[in-house]
Amino acid sequence: MIAVSFVLWFLASFLYHGLGVTLGYHRLLTHKSLKVPTWLKYIIVSGGYLCFMGAPINWVGVHRLHHQKSDQDGDPHSPVHGFKHALYGWMFTMGERQSNEELQKQVPDLLQDKLFCLLGTDHSPSQAGLCFTICIVARLILLAVLGWVPFVANAIASFVVFWSPQLVNSICHMQNHGYRLWKTRDESRNVWWVALISCGEGWHNTHHAVPRCARHGMLWWEFDITYITICILEKLGLATDVVRPQKMPTVQDIHRHGAVVPETLEEQHPPKPAHTVPNNLWNAAEAASILKAEHAQGGSCCGGHGNGNGNGKGAASLSHAKSTVEIESVTVK
Numbered sequence: 257m258i259a260v261s262f263v264l265w266f267l268a269s270f271l272y273h274g275l276g277v278t279l280g281y282h283r284l285l286t287h288k289s290l291k292v293p294t295w296l297k298y299i300i301v302s303g304g305y306l307c308f309m310g311a312p313i314n315w316v317g318v319h320r321l322h323h324q325k326s327d328q329d330g331d332p333h334s335p336v337h338g339f340k341h342a343l344y345g346w347m348f349t350m351g352e353r354q355s356n357e358e359l360q361k362q363v364p365d366l367l368q369d370k371l372f373c374l375l376g377t378d379h380s381p382s383q384a385g386l387c388f389t390i391c392i393v394a395r396l397i398l399l400a401v402l403g404w405v406p407f408v409a410n411a412i413a414s415f416v417v418f419w420s421p422q423l424v425n426s427i428c429h430m431q432n433h434g435y436r437l438w439k440t441r442d443e444s445r446n447v448w449w450v451a452l453i454s455c456g457e458g459w460h461n462t463h464h465a466v467p468r469c470a471r472h473g474m475l476w477w478e479f480d481i482t483y484i485t486i487c488i489l490e491k492l493g494l495a496t497d498v499v500r501p502q503k504m505p506t507v508q509d510i511h512r513h514g515a516v517v518p519e520t521l522e523e524q525h526p527p528k529p530a531h532t533v534p535n536n537l538w539n540a541a542e543a544a545s546i547l548k549a550e551h552a553q554g555g556s557c558c559g560g561h562g563n564g565n566g567n568g569k570g571a572a573s574l575s576h577a578k579s580t581v582e583i584e585s586v587t588v589k
């Protein structure tokens with residue numbers, strides 16, 4: 257009986273905190289991949305806050321900066337600056353990497369929210385201390401009211417959830433892990449085991465290619481429980497304006513258009529010129545408009561080709577097909 261209770265509390269805690277980070281902090285607040293009622297937004301985001309994620313404004317400001325500078329100078333947590341730095345070191349130097357003024361410029365939308373402002377609008381130790389204190393008090397209340405089993409199960413789930421975005425930041429940007437579906441300008445990868453413990457966020461290369469898309473796992477084996485939850489909320493009438501592709505790429509599409517480029521394949525077939533997706537954008541609508549403008553001008557690498565219907569003419573036309581099919585198919589409502 258204790259074992260069953262433990263497992264149930266673990267799963268409930270894992271989903272509450274995990275979705276708080278992935279659905280709340282990430283897809284809802286940072287990328288605006290969907291809309292939910294305000295009361296539900298606070299409930300979802302509370303799961304992330306109560307898992308030591310810090311103030312939502314800080315988290316979102318850091319993550320938007322990551323998308324703008326991925327794996328370049330200025331990326332707050334790229335493993336090109338060291339694995340330990342990407343895993344946890346960056347947390348202690350954010351004040352040097354992003355001034356409070358820069359942080360606030362990243363989040364004009366969240367600065368309108370008084371509750372989020374109360375939780376912190378800068379990288380000061382006080383906002384981290386406030387989050388830490390509230391998280392500890394919440395767990396002590398859990399222990400006092402419900403006892404050891406829920407307390408321990410929650411503590412273990414919280415530990416896993418706390419480290420899962422750090423694994424996304426580090427492992428999912430390292431060349432010797434996972435595979436790449438998209439030729440983004442960074443080193444982002446899709447890594448199955450990170451996706452499993454991070455509620456679907458490990459399909460990170462796809463996320464960098466189409467940041468606003470609510471769905472990160474695009475292929476049939478890419479399990480994305482956060483997106484499944486979004487679909488359930490939508491069915492219940494609690495989520496609207498979900499940003500998603502009109503047409504899902506299939507394995508056949510990807511092989512036909514040359515979009516799947518796992519590293520082993522890349523080694524067998526030397527990299528071909530490819531149309532890269534600008535990754536300094538966190539808005540897929542902006543990415544799509546830039547790609548359209550480039551196509552209208554003949555494009556930097558795709559000009560003069562058709563849309564690459566498998567005539568073997570070369571990667572440029574194949575990449576062109578990839579860009580138009582997959583980027584422009586994202587609907588931004």
Ligand SMILES: [Zn+2]
Pocket residue numbers: 322326424425429444460464
């Ligand atoms: Zn990333």
Ligand SMILES: [Zn+2]
Pocket residue numbers: 282286287319323463467
């Ligand atoms: Zn993101």
